[in-house]
Amino acid sequence: MKQIHVAAAVIVNHNQILAGQRASGRLGEGAWELPGGKIHSGEDPRETLQREIKEELGVAAVIGERVLPTIVHPYPWGEVHLQVFYARLRQTTLTPNAHDQFKWGTPQALADLAWLPAARPVLAALAKVDLSQLTIDDPAQLYTHTVEYYETDRMGITHHSNYVRWMEAARTRFLAAIGWDYRQFEARGIISPVVAVNCRYKHPTTFGDQVDIRLQVKQLDRIRLTLSYQMTCQGQIVCLGESEHCFTKDQQLLRLDRDLTDFAAALRQYQA
Numbered sequence: 214m215k216q217i218h219v220a221a222a223v224i225v226n227h228n229q230i231l232a233g234q235r236a237s238g239r240l241g242e243g244a245w246e247l248p249g250g251k252i253h254s255g256e257d258p259r260e261t262l263q264r265e266i267k268e269e270l271g272v273a274a275v276i277g278e279r280v281l282p283t284i285v286h287p288y289p290w291g292e293v294h295l296q297v298f299y300a301r302l303r304q305t306t307l308t309p310n311a312h313d314q315f316k317w318g319t320p321q322a323l324a325d326l327a328w329l330p331a332a333r334p335v336l337a338a339l340a341k342v343d344l345s346q347l348t349i350d351d352p353a354q355l356y357t358h359t360v361e362y363y364e365t366d367r368m369g370i371t372h373h374s375n376y377v378r379w380m381e382a383a384r385t386r387f388l389a390a391i392g393w394d395y396r397q398f399e400a401r402g403i404i405s406p407v408v409a410v411n412c413r414y415k416h417p418t419t420f421g422d423q424v425d426i427r428l429q430v431k432q433l434d435r436i437r438l439t440l441s442y443q444m445t446c447q448g449q450i451v452c453l454g455e456s457e458h459c460f461t462k463d464q465q466l467l468r469l470d471r472d473l474t475d476f477a478a479a480l481r482q483y484q485a
């Protein structure tokens with residue numbers, strides 16, 4: 214039997230997920246499914262989902278962890294191997310393309326819809342999950358640091374200066390992950406001075422603590438980029454930071470909306 218490899222997304226918003234009704238004229242028309250589609254040859258299933266969600270809903274998505282092991286279901290048209298991942302949408306306004314209608318609801322409320330059979334085990338698995346507690350991270354925006362002994366002070370807590378360094382570590386990794394490695398800027402003669410940094414220390418950390426630093430693009434104006442950093446340890450906020458940057462070449466300020474338009478477009482994808 215022909216094998217059909219498919220990726221589908223449990224798109225989460227608070228405690229609700231998104232179900233789509235397959236448009237008429239498609240196989241399984243009228244049945245409900247999770248957004249997704251066939252994995253192209255050589256494609257990573259997470260890339261499939263980014264592509265399919267863009268096509269079907271008109272928005273960018275962050276793809277998280279697997280929900281459950283691959284589901285295999287035989288249909289008259291082939292054996293579907295369904296890989297299901299959590300996802301969240303970057304924007305809330307959808308432009309539906311491939312479905313007759315969409316519904317948001319808790320897995321319990323949506324369980325009675327006429328789902329494609331391969332999707333049913335997903336609904337059963339979700340019934341045991343507290344979706345509102347789920348964090349779906351874009352790896353580009355998350356840097357995890359384990360506090361070193363040498364980062365602590367005489368009081369036994371992390372010295373405050375380290376948080377600013379971790380912000381920089383999160384930032385350089387973020388830029389590299391979105392295709393704008395800082396070395397590329399330097400190779401083009403562009404430098405990016407930090408024009409402001411601030412930190413609000415909310416709770417101390419100490420040796421061995423694992424600190425998650427989540428970065429977001431807070432603001433982009435003509436010359437300035439503002440990034441925000443939320444730092445948590447075991448889910449508790451330990452520090453909230455911000456940094457502001459400008460970009461210069463030959464000691465002239467560059468404009469993000471004129472001289473660095475590709476970079477600005479890449480950053481906008483990560484704007485909160």
Ligand SMILES: Nc1nc2c([nH]c(=O)n2[C@H]2C[C@H](O)[C@@H](COP(=O)(O)OP(=O)(O)OP(=O)(O)O)O2)c(=O)[nH]1
Nearest residue numbers: 219220221246247248249250251293329330331332
């Ligand atoms: N997206 C999705 N497909 C599912 C689910 N459950 C399930 O059995 N399937 C099956 C139905 C189809 O046989 C297959 C998905 O193929 P598809 O034809 O919709 O994929 P596609 O979006 O790439 O479509 P196309 O461009 O080839 O028309 O997986 C589900 O929950 N979501």
